[in-house]
Amino acid sequence: MNGIIEEVEMDQWRRTHFSSEIRSCSENDTVIVMGWVSSIRDHGNLHFIQVKDRIGETQVVAKKGDCPDSVLEQIQSLKEHSSLAVKGRVRLQQKSPTGAEIVPVELKVFSNARNAAPFMLQGKRSSIGLDIRLDLRAVDLRRNILQSIFRIRHTLLSSIREFLAKEGFLEVNTPKMIATATEGGAALFPIFYYDREAFLAQSPQLYKEQLTMSFENVYEIGPIFRAEPSRTNRHLSEAISIDTEMAFADYSDAMQLLERLIFHVLDSIRKNNNDELNSSEIVLPNIKIPLPRYSYDQILESLMESDENVRYGDDISPQALKLIASKLNLNSFYFITDWPASIKPFYVKPNSKFEAKSESFDLMFGPLEISSGSTRINRKLELVERMRKQGLNIQKFDYHLKVFDYGIPPHAGFGVGLERFLMSITGLENIRDASLYPRDIDRLAP
Ligand code: ATP
Ligand code: MG
Numbered sequence: 001m002n003g004i005i006e007e008v009e010m011d012q013w014r015r016t017h018f019s020s021e022i023r024s025c026s027e028n029d030t031v032i033v034m035g036w037v038s039s040i041r042d043h044g045n046l047h048f049i050q051v052k053d054r055i056g057e058t059q060v061v062a063k064k065g066d067c068p069d070s071v072l073e074q075i076q077s078l079k080e081h082s083s084l085a086v087k088g089r090v091r092l093q094q095k096s097p098t099g100a101e102i103v104p105v106e107l108k109v110f111s112n113a114r115n116a117a118p119f120m121l122q123g124k125r126s127s128i129g130l131d132i133r134l135d136l137r138a139v140d141l142r143r144n145i146l147q148s149i150f151r152i153r154h155t156l157l158s159s160i161r162e163f164l165a166k167e168g169f170l171e172v173n174t175p176k177m178i179a180t181a182t183e184g185g186a187a188l189f190p191i192f193y194y195d196r197e198a199f200l201a202q203s204p205q206l207y208k209e210q211l212t213m214s215f216e217n218v219y220e221i222g223p224i225f226r227a228e229p230s231r232t233n234r235h236l237s238e239a240i241s242i243d244t245e246m247a248f249a250d251y252s253d254a255m256q257l258l259e260r261l262i263f264h265v266l267d268s269i270r271k272n273n274n275d276e277l278n279s280s281e282i283v284l285p286n287i288k289i290p291l292p293r294y295s296y297d298q299i300l301e302s303l304m305e306s307d308e309n310v311r312y313g314d315d316i317s318p319q320a321l322k323l324i325a326s327k328l329n330l331n332s333f334y335f336i337t338d339w340p341a342s343i344k345p346f347y348v349k350p351n352s353k354f355e356a357k358s359e360s361f362d363l364m365f366g367p368l369e370i371s372s373g374s375t376r377i378n379r380k381l382e383l384v385e386r387m388r389k390q391g392l393n394i395q396k397f398d399y400h401l402k403v404f405d406y407g408i409p410p411h412a413g414f415g416v417g418l419e420r421f422l423m424s425i426t427g428l429e430n431i432r433d434a435s436l437y438p439r440d441i442d443r444l445a446p
Helices: 019-024 069-077 130-135 144-166 205-215 251-272 274-279 296-305 318-327 380-389 394-406 418-426
Strands: 030-042 046-052 057-063 083-092 100-111 190-193 196-200 218-225 238-247 293-295 333-337 360-365 368-375 411-417
Touching: 019 030, 019 057, 019 100, 030 100, 046 069, 046 083, 057 069, 057 083, 069 100, 144 218, 144 251, 144 274, 144 418, 205 218, 205 238, 205 394, 205 411, 238 251, 238 418, 251 274, 251 333, 251 360, 251 368, 251 411, 251 418, 293 296, 296 318, 296 333, 360 411, 368 418, 380 394, 411 418
Parallel strands: 057 100, 293 333
Antiparallel strands: 030 046, 030 083, 046 057, 083 100, 190 196, 218 238, 238 411, 333 360, 360 368, 368 411
16 A cells, blocks of 8 residues: 555554663563654655654664564554654564564554655755755654754754853843844944834844843843845855853953853753764864953954955955964954944944044854844943944934943943854864855845
């Protein structure tokens, strides 16, 4: 028979064991596993079915004579990706990688897969184009590599929360619908807000700064929206930003906090995601604190020595960053510090001795920017002056500037792009794979 298996309800059936728990059962125990079919091997009268659940995989072995003919018949029509429950007897198997297998007694198929997925579930890289995978993202996310990536992401986020709470940071959420641009840039998404124009927030910058007045140390993990018209492997239109801001601190304190945070995250992933790291052959970077620090001037000098066409005061282009990373053998995390004030946003504090420089840093991973941070300006007049220089409409920032009349503390902070951080530690080449449902100039669905 090779038709569609009848789809049934769960009724009273409930999972008794996860796949990985089967090995601790006794021979002949009756179990119910639930999940979906990740692979089927058919040897005529012998069928091997891999059933995957959120913990792992178990093998179901159906042999003529060992299990009811009705079950064998169902299995002959079973398709990869179908969701099902298998009731069966445990057979301990030293040789099997999972230590045990299940001989099926009864099968309930909840939902048959109608189509074969256009990509393989195993294997680290898929040869199928990213767009095809993203079009069917929920299914793509069943692939082992992405399972590992998003489990590592989970640890990354929980370990950041754990670390920052210990350091005395309060978790906050700031508005995502805003009246004025944070940084005055053009990369904003306009929206309708009742009868007015508003924007999606490109960063929580000004709000988190304000909150240092009342809570001192705050952090937010939330979306940022940027209308990035270019198609690169490192930009999304909607990304998750890990933003911190702390009172009575400057950029060197912020850098120290950030490097300790990274150390803690890597340590937590090593402890909690051993299976994912091994099965997906992910090699985490080994870091030593303090991370290397290069000033902007040092980087520029090195580029000039290599005859790169750069000028003091310019931003460092992606190509130049690639050159620097390979020339100085920078293939892990490092800081570039003391950027020219002119290319940093208005709230970044210029150095009190060298006004052209700013108290700022970028955290890099090879040629990829992971985070930007700085000491912020906490004097109103200085801030207004900087805004004027950058051509911003000061009246529009009135709501922000007026809090500076009430004793805002010296403060500093940084924003880390979650997807870029995840890319760097898992070796992903395209940021889209670090996001469940990436948004870019061409993609607004799924
Ligand atoms: P880039 O120069 O790479 O476009 P940026 O300097 O404009 O980044 P910042 O405003 O400094 O970005 O934002 C802080 C961090 O947020 C960045 O270091 C990056 O990790 C992340 N980030 C910024 N824009 C994006 C984006 N469009 N997609 C994904 N992550 C982003
Ligand atoms: Mg930046």
